[in-house]
Amino acid sequence: MSTQSNRAAARLMVAPSVILLFIWMIVPLAMTLYFSFRLYRLLSPERTGWVGFANYTWFIKSPDFWLAIFNTLALVGGVLIITVVLGTLIALLIDQPVKGQGILRILVIAPFFVMPPVAASIWKNLFMHPQNGLFASVSRAFGADPILYLENHPMLSVIGIVSWEWLPFATLILLTAMQSLSSEQLEAAEMDGATPFARFRYIILPHLTRAITVVVLIETIFLLGIFGEIFTTTQGGPGSASTTLPYMIFKQAIAAKDIGRAAAGGIIAVILANIVAVFLMRGIGRNLDA
Secondary structure: OHHHHHHHHHHHHHHHHHHHHHHHHHHHHHHHHHHOOEEEEOOOOOOEEEOOOHHHHHHHHOHHHHHHHHHHHHHHHHHHHHHHHHHHHHHHHHOOOOOOHHHHHHHHHHHHHOOHHHHHHHHHHHHOOOOOOHHHHHHHHOOOOOOOHHHHOHHHHHHHHHHHHHHHHHHHHHHHHHHOOOHHHHHHHHHOOOOHHHHHHHHHHHHOHHHHHHHHHHHHHHHOOOOHHHHHHOOOOOOOOOOOHHHHHHHHHHHOOEHHHHHHHHHHHHHHHHHHHHHHHHOHHHHHHO
């Protein structure tokens, strides 16, 4: 009886927070769902009414929609590959006993604390600028013409910028997991004649599986909503070459002032994000239970 009473009291004390969190989440979602079925444009607020699935139909049939889906998936996949691979290599490097190891780790992790618009502005104006950027100066020093990164390779440029921002996070998680590996296993393998590559493949990499899973899950959640870097650098261009689904929704809501279509895009984004989440949890998420 005492246990049941304690459980009931615990539920009663937690209930206000749960209810508030539920309202905090469900009210915006319900309003978005409501406006997605209505004609609602800020430039002509007098024109309103129920349009059913017309907003969804327009969004899906838009020539930019499938390109935005492709760009979004390319951004997520590209950043994951770069951060996991380079994060593992950097974690291996800074895990070695070298002088100034603490300072080196701080320098590696520091970019993660830079705000996304600030980081994108730094890359746009200090590194990728076709006239005054560092890359342009290096190209001219070797007698080559500067590359117009944001104009000719917009999506690759955005992937590079976002990867630079998230690489410290992946490195930190993988380094923490690497330091939990027993040194006795590595020493025993070395004494048995295992090469460094064999030790990495058969001992270190299997040990990092759960850490890599955590990195992929957390990064995917945030990468699906990347916006600030695109707005600061390419603004979805040239044309729609670097337009992702979040930025396409933004253009409908802010540029076109069409709240109905933007709301429909938001609901589509929520559905796609949940599909990706289910796929991840059923696939690589199983490693967390291992």
